[in-house]
Amino acid sequence: MITFLSFPTQEVEKSGMLNKTKIAEGGRKLRKNWGSSWVVLAGNSLVFYKVPPTSVPAVWGPAGSRPESSVDLRGAALAHGRHLSSRQNVLHVRTVPGHEFLLQSDDETEFRAWHRALREVIDRLVRG
Numbered sequence: 001m002i003t004f005l006s007f008p009t010q011e012v013e014k015s016g017m018l019n020k021t022k023i024a025e026g027g028r029k030l031r032k033n034w035g036s037s038w039v040v041l042a043g044n045s046l047v048f049y050k051v052p053p054t055s056v057p058a059v060w061g062p063a064g065s066r067p068e069s070s071v072d073l074r075g076a077a078l079a080h081g082r083h084l085s086s087r088q089n090v091l092h093v094r095t096v097p098g099h100e101f102l103l104q105s106d107d108e109t110e111f112r113a114w115h116r117a118l119r120e121v122i123d124r125l126v127r128g
């Protein structure tokens with residue numbers, strides 16, 4: 001619920017837990033550091049939260065909805081990341097400023113759903 005409050009005017013296309021690691025920042029390669037995030041795909045952004053909204057204690061209030069980071073998907077490239085990791089079900093996203101990250105799910109159905117949702121949003125953003 002808190003997540004939805006963060007996107008009052010944008011439809012949430014998809015949200016869920018994914019494993020994530022950043023592999024490049026502004027074109028500069030980074031060492032992998034896999035961790036799990038609650039990921040929300042809405043508008044032209046992919047937004048990362050430390051925890052899913054249901055596990056945020058109510059006492060935290062609005063601070064609980066503060067994202068860890070977000071990514072502008074306009075002009076981004078999306079590909080399967082099989083050549084970049086030994087893990088199964090990895091997606092590779094590269095943004096226009098040269099930030100790159102991998103998203104991974106052990107659940108193949110969930111992986112396919114993320115792949116489809118991201119592809120649709122990125123293609124729609126290209127069409128304008």
Ligand code: I3S
Nearest residue numbers: 021031032033034083084085086087090102
């Ligand atoms: O592509 P790499 O660099 O072989 O990825 C692995 C390493 O980053 C490794 O860390 P150290 O080099 O600090 O030991 C990670 O623990 C692995 O998870 C990385 O590989 P996968 O295949 O899980 O993305």
